[in-house]
Amino acid sequence: MAVSPTSDAGRPPPRVRVAPSPTGDPHVGTAYIALFNYAFARRHGGSFVLRIEDTDRERSTQSSERAIFEALRWTGLTWDEGPDVGGDYGPYRQSERAPLYREHAQTLIDSGHAYRCFCTRERLAQLREQQKAEKKNLGYDRHCRALTPAEAQTRAEAGETHVVRLAVPLPGETTFLDQLRGEITFSHEQVDDQVLLKSDGNATYHLANVVDDHLMRITHVIRGEDWLPSTPKHVLLYAAFGWEQPDWYHVGLLRNADKSKLSKRKNPVSINHYRALGYLPSTFLNFLGTLGYSMPEDQERFSLAQFVESFDAKRMSTGGPVFDAAKLTAFNGDDIRAMTAEQLRDAIAKRVLSDERIGALLTLSRERIETLDAFIPYVSFFFGGTVDYSGVAKKLRIKRRTPVESAKILATWSDAIEKDAEARTFTAEGLEAFSRRFCEEHEWKAKELFTLLRIGSTGRVASPPLFDTLAALGKDRVRLRLRDVGQFLKQLPALDPA
Ligand code: GLU
Numbered sequence: 001m002a003v004s005p006t007s008d009a010g011r012p013p014p015r016v017r018v019a020p021s022p023t024g025d026p027h028v029g030t031a032y033i034a035l036f037n038y039a040f041a042r043r044h045g046g047s048f049v050l051r052i053e054d055t056d057r058e059r060s061t062q063s064s065e066r067a068i069f070e071a072l073r074w075t076g077l078t079w080d081e082g083p084d085v086g087g088d089y090g091p092y093r094q095s096e097r098a099p100l101y102r103e104h105a106q107t108l109i110d111s112g113h114a115y116r117c118f119c120t121r122e123r124l125a126q127l128r129e130q131q132k133a134e135k136k137n138l139g140y141d142r143h144c145r146a147l148t149p150a151e152a153q154t155r156a157e158a159g160e161t162h163v164v165r166l167a168v169p170l171p172g173e174t175t176f177l178d179q180l181r182g183e184i185t186f187s188h189e190q191v192d193d194q195v196l197l198k199s200d201g202n203a204t205y206h207l208a209n210v211v212d213d214h215l216m217r218i219t220h221v222i223r224g225e226d227w228l229p230s231t232p233k234h235v236l237l238y239a240a241f242g243w244e245q246p247d248w249y250h251v252g253l254l255r256n257a258d259k260s261k262l263s264k265r266k267n268p269v270s271i272n273h274y275r276a277l278g279y280l281p282s283t284f285l286n287f288l289g290t291l292g293y294s295m296p297e298d299q300e301r302f303s304l305a306q307f308v309e310s311f312d313a314k315r316m317s318t319g320g321p322v323f324d325a326a327k328l329t330a331f332n333g334d335d336i337r338a339m340t341a342e343q344l345r346d347a348i349a350k351r352v353l354s355d356e357r358i359g360a361l362l363t364l365s366r367e368r369i370e371t372l373d374a375f376i377p378y379v380s381f382f383f384g385g386t387v388d389y390s391g392v393a394k395k396l397r398i399k400r401r402t403p404v405e406s407a408k409i410l411a412t413w414s415d416a417i418e419k420d421a422e423a424r425t426f427t428a429e430g431l432e433a434f435s436r437r438f439c440e441e442h443e444w445k446a447k448e449l450f451t452l453l454r455i456g457s458t459g460r461v462a463s464p465p466l467f468d469t470l471a472a473l474g475k476d477r478v479r480l481r482l483r484d485v486g487q488f489l490k491q492l493p494a495l496d497p498a
Contacts, residue, residue: 014046014219018079019209021053022064024418025270025475026071028323029224029254029262032288036222036251038077039311049216050082052093055208060095063425071271075281076304081216089216094208101203104211104241105164105196109149113240114196116152116162117144139192140165164197166206166233166240174232179249180318186232194233206230210237213246222249225318226261249313251292252320262323264479265411273476277385278351279328283335287328291321301331352383360472364464382472385480387459389488395461396485398448402494406452407486409444413453414482417475426475428467435467456485 018034020027034050041048050072054060069084081087091097108114117140119127124140131138144152145167156162168191175185196207203211213221228250238245254262262269274284282304289307290300294315336344361379369378381387389396398406416438417423423434435453439446454466457478463469470478 012219014041014044015049015217016041016046016220016222017049017051017213017216017218019051019053019212019223020068021056021059021205022061022068023056023059024064024424025272026064026068028269028271028274028288030068031072031075031077031271031285032254032292033223033251034072034075034077035285035288035307036249036292036313036316038079039308040220040222040313041080042308043311046219047080048078049087049089049218050079050084050092051212051216052083052095053205053209054093054095055203055205057095057202061424065093067272071275074275075271075285077285092216094203094212097208097212098202100215101208101211102197102201105203105207108166108196108237108240109164111240112149113167113236114164115145115147115149115167116156117165117193117195118147118152118155118160118162119143137190142170142193145193161199163195163199165193165195166236168193168233168236174235176231176235176245176248178228178231179247179313180316181250184228184231186229188232191232191236206233206237210234210241214238214241214243218246220247220249220313222251222313222316224253225250225320226253249316250318251316252318254291254323255320257322257324259320259322265415265483267323267325268476268480270476272474273480274328276474276476278347279332280335280347283332284328287331290327291323292317301334364468364472368464381458381460381463385477386484387481389455389459389485392455392459392461393488393492396452396455396489396492398451401448403489403492404494407489409442409449410452410456410482410486410489412442413438413449414479417479426471428465428471431470432467452485453482457481 016037018030018037020030038048040046050069052065052068054065065083069082072079079085081089081092083090083092105114109116119140123143127141128138144165147155152162168188170188172188173185174188174191175183178184194206195204197203212218231248231250235245256262256266258266260266264270268274271284275281285304286302286307289295289302293307294317295302295307296310339347361382362375365375365378369375396406397403401409413435417426417431417434420434422430424430435449436446438444439449450466453470454463455461457470457473459481473481
């Protein structure tokens with residue numbers, strides 16, 4: 001991109017990063033934070049790094065990591081270093097850096113900034129209960145700090161299970177400068193002796209994040225405000241290692257209309273949802289830019305190049321902007337109208353009527369259509385967002401279940417998908433196995449739940465085989481529709497004859 005870089009006199013070009021955890025679908029918040037980091041790097045002639053933070057081994061998956069790369073690439077953002085493109089400061093995947101974290105934890109133990117903690121799970125659980133009962137702040141009571149280093153060493157060498165914790169200096173406080181919010185002070189009483197190394201010898205997010213930001217020479221940390229309470233721990237870690245801190249920027253988190261943190265219960269939060277529904281990537285980035293940033297003269301419509309050209313980190317918002325999907329849709333409509341007929345035809349052919357998609361829909365429809373032209377009306381529910389339930393209200397009534405119960409079971413099913421390794425990948429087989437187990441656990445008949453799933457996700461009473469249909473609709477569209485049918489069900493009077 002042809003943008004003239006500006007750089008602070010005397011300072012090396014900045015290095016920034018986005019550091020998603022591959023634990024689910026690629027989140028719009030990742031693109032939002034990536035956009036600011038990208039613009040900052042490009043504006044100042046610096047580097048933009050993509051780091052995969054997969055310290056949570058149980059929840060991290062390769063498919064989620066791949067999906068993050070693809071989704072971010074779809075937006076049009078590019079990174080200079082990362083697991084997929086390489087770079088001088090790799091590896092860029094935390095699971096490949098474990099020995100580094102262990103070495104650094106040892107350095108902290110040796111210098112007295114960290115200590116081994118042998119508290120058992122049971123003791124910690126008991127402590128928590130006690131703190132709850134006494135309405136005290138929850139957190140570790142720093143019990144093992146009383147051990148002498150020699151004692152701790154001996155127990156560790158004897159093979160006793162332990163974690164390594166940060167020794168937060170007591171008494172004391174940590175003050176740091178947030179470039180958007182000013183000075184922020186945390187009393188150390190409020191800062192937990194954070195676990196740095198887990199009992200399996202692997203690092204937690206906090207240790208890995210700080211070690212990597214330092215070793216990868218990150219100069220500016222631009223991230224969501226949800227990390228603000230972690231920052232004193234990070235600042236203490238920089239001080240303990242004797243390293244220079246980066247500049248901190250904590251931007252406002254995206255919010256639902258009711259100002260709660262953006263959640264998939266209330267909004268589609270996967271980038272893939274917007275991609276699948278045919279939003280234009282440039283429009284999507286423009287929309288994200290308007291949320292967390294105020295352009296000069298409140299300009300709302302801009303290209304990525306214009307955004308970068310005028311980018312000033314101080315104009316990032318701390319306010320917690322509402323993710324107003326209606327605004328994104330309006331932008332997208334304007335951009336579609338601005339396309340030439342040829343561009344529009346190409347975009348539809350590529351994104352909506354691709355060979356791959358038509359092929360999948362042919363498999364599901366060929367047994368059920370009798371003329372070629374019937375194909376389009378038959379598969380129409382596979383396209384677009386919400387569907388209309390007014391004609392199928394009666395069919396959504398399940399005997400001996402209230403509409404509210406039906407709405408609830410659909411919400412529970414939607415939430416449970418994410419937590420189930422088989423269902424998460426959203427294949428027909430995985431979904432079926434999961435849904436049958438789900439019915440048993442929740443004491444619903446398969447037929448009852450499947451009816452709700454079918455009508456809820458298609459707006460129709462009859463469809464191709466349910467689980468093939470769900471898989472072809474895609475997770476985000478299904479989730480959106482189930483949320484919508486849940487709202488619809490809640491408005492139905494409970495006592496109407498079923
Ligand atoms: N892995 C963290 C996340 O998923 C990164 C937080 C940070 O930027 O420090 O958001």
